[in-house]
Amino acid sequence: MKLRKVTAASAVVLALAVTATACGSDDKKDSDSSGGGKKxxxxxxxxxxxxxxxxxxxxxxxxxxxxxxxxxxxxxxxxxxxxxxxxxxxxxxxxxxxxxxxxxxxxxxxxxxxxxxxxxxxxxxAHQDVLIRSDDTAIKSPSDLNSKKLCSVTGSTSAQNVHDKLAPKAQLQQYPTYSACLTGLQSKAIDALTTDDSILAGYASQAAFKGKFKLGGLKMTNExxxxxxxxxxxxxxxxxxxxxxxxxxxxxxxxxxxxxxxxxxxxxxxxxxxxxxx
Missing domain, CATH: 3.40.190.10 (Periplasmic binding protein-like II)
Known part of the structure; x- marks a missing residue:
């Protein structure tokens, strides 16, 4: 009889513990859904x-x-x-x-x-555009890219779009990164870098390139x-x-x-x- 009383009491304690744990889980879920406790x-x-x-x-x-x-x-x-x-x-x-x-x-x-x-x-x-050297006065329209060395990153469709649709005689140059294209642009190994104007502006805004480049303003696509x-x-x-x-x-x-x-x-x-x- 004494053993049965202890077992019953233990069952009550266990039930309370389970209930408390469940409530705790609900509280955490509510906190998470409000944005106050989660990432x-x-x-x-x-x-x-x-x-x-x-x-x-x-x-x-x-x-x-x-x-x-x-x-x-x-x-x-x-x-x-x-x-x-x-x-x-x-x-x-x-x-x-x-x-x-x-x-x-x-x-x-x-x-x-x-x-x-x-x-x-x-x-x-944004728009697809070109980045050129700040002293460049020759590139004013997409057709001016004909016979120019046009750079974009390997696998990008930006330069190919310009070549196929706007400047079929552009000389495509594919570099592994935009930074490499910028280095080539600075050294005159290439004449223009093309991708979205927002991306070009971001690179040109870096302290190392300040004042060295400008956007062509060609607005070749809408992004x-x-x-x-x-x-x-x-x-x-x-x-x-x-x-x-x-x-x-x-x-x-x-x-x-x-x-x-x-x-x-x-x-x-x-x-x-x-x-x-x-």
Missing amino acids: ITIGIKFDQPGIGQKTPQGYSGFDVDVATYVAGKLGYKADQIQWKETKSADRENALSRGDVDFIAASYSITPEREKKVDFAGPYLL NYGIGVKKGSDLKAKINTALEAMVSDGSWQKAVDKNFGPAQYKNEPAPKIGNIVS
Whole structure:
């Protein structure tokens, strides 16, 4: 009889312990869902100065500033952000796998990509352009690139697009990195570097290249940068609201000036949410 009483008491204690543990789990879940106790993981580029760059001092660039602002509006402080490198070829997979909550990484909105992910924005309208030496007066239009040495990174379609559609006699030069192209541009081994003007402005804004290069202003394509989220995610609407606030309170223009200003980047006005320029 005494043994049975002890067993019954133990059962009560065990039941209480299980209940307490369950309540504790619910409390943690509630805390996480509010943004107050968990982290948010954001995909960015790590190797694009002015856009998204990992440095010994931390992370910098226009996309980093935009993502930090958006995260703040979602309820996350800067120290609750986990930055994850998302290379161009892996962006859709990173979202579908759940590796990141959203991606801000010079991510152009295209019909093909919209089949796989949802986009908030756009938050920047960029254009394919060329970067040339600051004393260059010969390149004023895409056709002026004919017979010029045109550089882009290995595997990029930017230089090929110019060659195929606008300057068929351009001499394509493929270098492993944009930095290598810049070195070639500085030494006159190449005449122009081509990719998105925002990326070019970011590189030209580096202290080592200040005053040495300028954008051609050719505006050869339209690149609508959006923030990628997993297909069907309710984050899209929340991020759009945050982007609208960033523009209205002046934070968007400040981020543009800070990251691209040294290259005298003539940015387009902040695009309206959902307005994709073809």
